[in-house]
Amino acid sequence: MSEIMTYPISDAVTLKSFTDPRFKTMRVSVNMLLPLNKSTAARNAILPSLVGRATREYPDYTALGRRLSYLYGASLGSGVQKIGEYQALGLSAGGIASRYAFGGEDMFAELSGLLLGVLFDPLRDENGLFPEDGFTQEKRQQLEQKDAEFSDKMIYAHQRCHELLFEGRPAGLDRLGSREDIEALIREDLRGAWEELLAGARFEIFTLGDCQPDVDALRKRFLKVGMAHKLQPVPYEEPELKRVTECQPVAQSKLTMAFRAQVPVEERLLFQLTSAVLGEPTSSKLFQNVREKQSLCYYCDSAFSWVNNAMFIESGVETDNLDRAEEAILAQITAMQKGDVSEDELKYAKLYMCNHLRAVKDSLHRVESWYMSRAFDQPDMSPEQAAGILTEYTVDDVVQAANRLQPAVVYKLKGGGE
Structure with missing residues (x-):
């Protein structure tokens, strides 16, 4: 049975590798954890999907999609979770293992390179703003996600119970931010937000499946990012019913x-x-x-x-x-x-x-x-x-x-x- 290997990159960044040839695929993911805050929750939550739309090398959805198709139908994904009092923002790339690539491509290098392009070189204009069409679409989708969670009463009831349990604490906030805060977002709010996130987050990086990570290359790229948050559970307080x-x-x-x-x-x-x-x-x-x-x-x-x-x-x-x-x-x-x-x-x-x-x-x-x-x-x-x-x-x-x-x-x- 394969085991996890841990490579400390810095006090703020940890790389974990799980290599298992039973899988025909691989996955590279970067998880960024930072304290939940009402003033930044909505802004931060929109960023992973926004930066995943295009990079300077692949400057629109079509070019990026063409590149993923060329890499045997590889995928890019993004997500937002809440873990205790932290917002966890994730970006990932997945695809087939190198041994199945007809052209002999190093699929780990290709996928990790694509993911690093999304992380460190997302598409923005000369004023540092994300493209307006992408921002508008992602904002709409975030609001639609809020509507979907309201409509699913199992999710809604859990969220309300969570809010009541941790009322007044960061753990009581929604991972996407409030609907009002999402509606109030404008493109200018996001100028510099991605760099702020890269500088202030705790990084948990994973390489998974039939692949061997290039630890030295990843260490070089992530050595100077992040902030060393000590992750803690939500403090216990004697409850009043x-x-x-x-x-x-x-x-x-x-x-x-x-x-x-x-x-x-x-x-x-x-x-x-x-x-x-x-x-x-x-x-x-x-x-x-x-x-x-x-x-x-x-x-x-x-x-x-x-x-x-x-x-x-x-x-x-x-x-x-x-x-x-x-x-x-x-x-x-x-x-x-x-x-x-x-x-x-x-x-x-x-x-x-x-x-x-x-x-x-x-x-x-x-x-x-x-x-x-x-x-x-x-x-x-x-x-x-x-x-x-x-x-x-x-x-x-x-x-x-x-x-x-x-x-x-x-x-x-x-x-x-x-």
């Missing part, structure tokens, strides 16, 4: 609950296991008791986020069952806290998690996601090591973890309203 109900004209109501716990790094996997016992696989308490036996929800899932020191429970519910569903969910947590966790429930939760961990290295995207999530702690822990740790936990460990969960938010999106 917030209860919020909103009404909208939807057929299916949503119930989203948040719990906080102070979890040191070494107990991260224990709380993820506790979440699995409670509400992830079909063997879990929420699935068996709330969804199946009581038929109170269409779905009822839990997930623990260590970087947020929080557990979220999300469900889709008939409007008339909102209160009963809340009571039933809390009853399952109370049962766990009193020791009602069977050895079978623990075993099936471990099997569920270990199956997911074994599948990490079957996908380049999953490999990157795993090690990106580990940038905040234990950066070199492999999925295999995590699986080994999981198997050692006992029922008593899970019960003790459940007793440390503190209710923080109950958010209800109630159907039938305007």
Whole structure:
């Protein structure tokens, strides 16, 4: 099994390489993490897709697309995530491995060169402004993304619960910024913004798949960029329970609950296991008791986020069952806290998690996601090591973890309203 190799470039830049000839493809990605800030969130969020439209060498969408086609249908991608109190902006290039190139091209050199052109030489005019047509289109797409997330009530309910849980903190901000801030963006706002981002971000670079990175070339290019942010989870604060109900004209109501716990790094996997016992696989308490036996929800899932020191429970519910569903969910947590966790429930939760961990290295995207999530702690822990740790936990460990969960938010999106 291939292992991750870590190459520190500087205090602000880390290169991680996962070489595995089982794959017929490769992927090169650059992730830039910087603290979330309301004044810059919308501006920063539009930048990855904007710089990915054209470079000085390939000055329009057509020229860039032609180059990607020439590289056997290679792809360029961009994305924006929120990880705790950080905005994570990503750019990536992917394509076939060099051994499948008919012309003998060094595909790593080609793809990384293209990506570096996007990063360090995006197309701008003599005044330092991005092309107006590209800016207009990307701004429209960002607003459409906001509309899509509002229309998807599962996403919307999670976002509202997140906002309420971290109200007044950067973790409560949207990764794309507010709709008002996006609408207010003008091209002149972005003059110098890309250089500011390159100078102020923490860089996590990945080379993945059937390729060998040119470490010296990447070190030379990234040695003088970035800022050495020490990545930290969202600080734990003793919660005061917030209860919020909103009404909208939807057929299916949503119930989203948040719990906080102070979890040191070494107990991260224990709380993820506790979440699995409670509400992830079909063997879990929420699935068996709330969804199946009581038929109170269409779905009822839990997930623990260590970087947020929080557990979220999300469900889709008939409007008339909102209160009963809340009571039933809390009853399952109370049962766990009193020791009602069977050895079978623990075993099936471990099997569920270990199956997911074994599948990490079957996908380049999953490999990157795993090690990106580990940038905040234990950066070199492999999925295999995590699986080994999981198997050692006992029922008593899970019960003790459940007793440390503190209710923080109950958010209800109630159907039938305007």
